[in-house]
Amino acid sequence: MIEDQLGRCVASWYPGATGVAGAAKLSGGASQETWTFDIVHAGGSTGAILRRAPPGYGASPGRAAGLDAEATLMQLAHDAGLPSPRVMHVLKPEDELGTGFIMQRIEGETIGRKILRDEQFAKARPILARQLGRVIAGIHGLPASKMPKLREMTATKEIADLEREYRSFNWPRPVFELALRWLRERDPGPSKDVTLVHGDFRHGNLIIGPDGVRAVLDWELAHFGDPMEDLGWICVNSWRFGEIDKPVGGFGTREELFAGYEEAGRRVDPARVMFWEVMGTLRWGIMCCGMMQRFRMGPDHSMERAMIGRRSSETEIDLLRLLAPRGGA
Amino acid sequence: MQDEPTPTELIKAVADFLRNEITPTIKGHNAFKLRVGINALDLVTRQLALEQGSDAAEAVRLKQLLGMDGSLLELNRALSEKISKGEVDLQTPGLAEHLWQTTMDKLAVDQPNYGSYKRELENK
Secondary structure, three states: OHHHHHHHHHHOOOOOEEEEEEEEEEEEOOOOEEEEEEEEEOOEEEEEEEEEEOOOOOOOOOOOOOHHHHHHHHHHHHHOOOOOOOEEEEOOHHHOOOEEEEEEOOOOEOOHHHHHHOHHHOOOHHHHHHHHHHHHHHHHOOOHHHOOOOOEOOHHHHHHHHHHHHHHHOOOOHHHHHHHHHHHHHOOOOOOOOEEEOOOOOOOOEEEEOOEEEEEOOOOOOEEEOOHHHHHHOOOHHHOOOOOOOOEOOOEOHHHHHHHHHHOOOOOOHHHHHHHHHHHHHHHHHHHHHHHHHHHHOOOOOHHHHHHHOOHHHHHHHHHHHHOOOOOO | OOOOOOHHHHHHHHHHHHHHHHHHHOOOHHHHHHHHHHHHHHHHHHHHHHHHHHHHHHHHHHHHHHOOOOOHHHHHHHHHHHHHHOOOOOOOOOHHHHHHHHHHHHHHHHOOOOHHHHHHHHHO
């Protein structure tokens, strides 16, 4: 059924389109779905991705930038020559597909474990950290005048949000308390430099090919704030998949990431990056606890969610390694 | 008194069956879910084996740190509050050691293959 709707939709804007084929849902919760499909036309076929909130799910939840903003940001990144899919079409009411957009499909891998282990990425791994430094600097430098409306975050607000969410679970975690206290005491205050922040710049949201990074995805958590947040988040140990001595995604060093960032004409504040790494580690830990809450309350009563709840202790050991390293560590 | 086999023996038998007999026959997303399920059963087995000992030791440490009595949940709430208020911190004798030991005991159940945990075991 979705192929018929998509077929009618693409016919209205893709020159010579005769229909679509191979539509398959890649991921989806109740309010947001991602579909892959091929646009069939006289010259062959073109890979495309639909990202949408199905009809009836207009408003985006709390922190989300919203699909219209995501489309604008992706197109801005694409126009600036950053690795980003081209946005082909923003959904209109007459498409009857809900709200969202259709973008170019970019081939490659997003699964961290494969990127770190598979032979085909062997040449990409040593160059990725530096490349990603340049890419995220480019994102931070996107023209403010063309930005959609986004929430503005500071370290102080982020600490308060995390604390509120943690307290709502009503389950004591002394290590999280220690981290919250540490963050409150070292809160650097508002950043002098406020830019677009991607908000979820890490494995899973990066398409990697044998040649390196091909696309940055998932701008759902984009906001204005301290650009060092993105550099800290990609260093969180949870995205290293066992390669714990390579802080950037399990493939590179902070020095390489920072060098790429500064090559693109921006400055790194390593102390602030470390602050955001601690914040990010706690944030992922609290997100794991949130999964466990959603498992308990339904509707997603799945084993996967339940088991993610048991991963919050991973962030506790990482927080201790950051805040209270033991002698030999 | 409940009879044998023990819960641990039962869960292990089920997990081994799923691992050895069913895993080779399943593909795709269900294979992933099966792996998660087997991991969950293994976790429960580890918790049944380790929880009593680690909980008892944690309670002893907490009572000493806090100078009070109570259930493990009450003691953890009290410690959390003291850390939040800054009444105890990493300079407080025994706090860092307590948090480390408690966290290591959690990882031994939750995720004994986690990189940071394995590194800390080596470094000990």
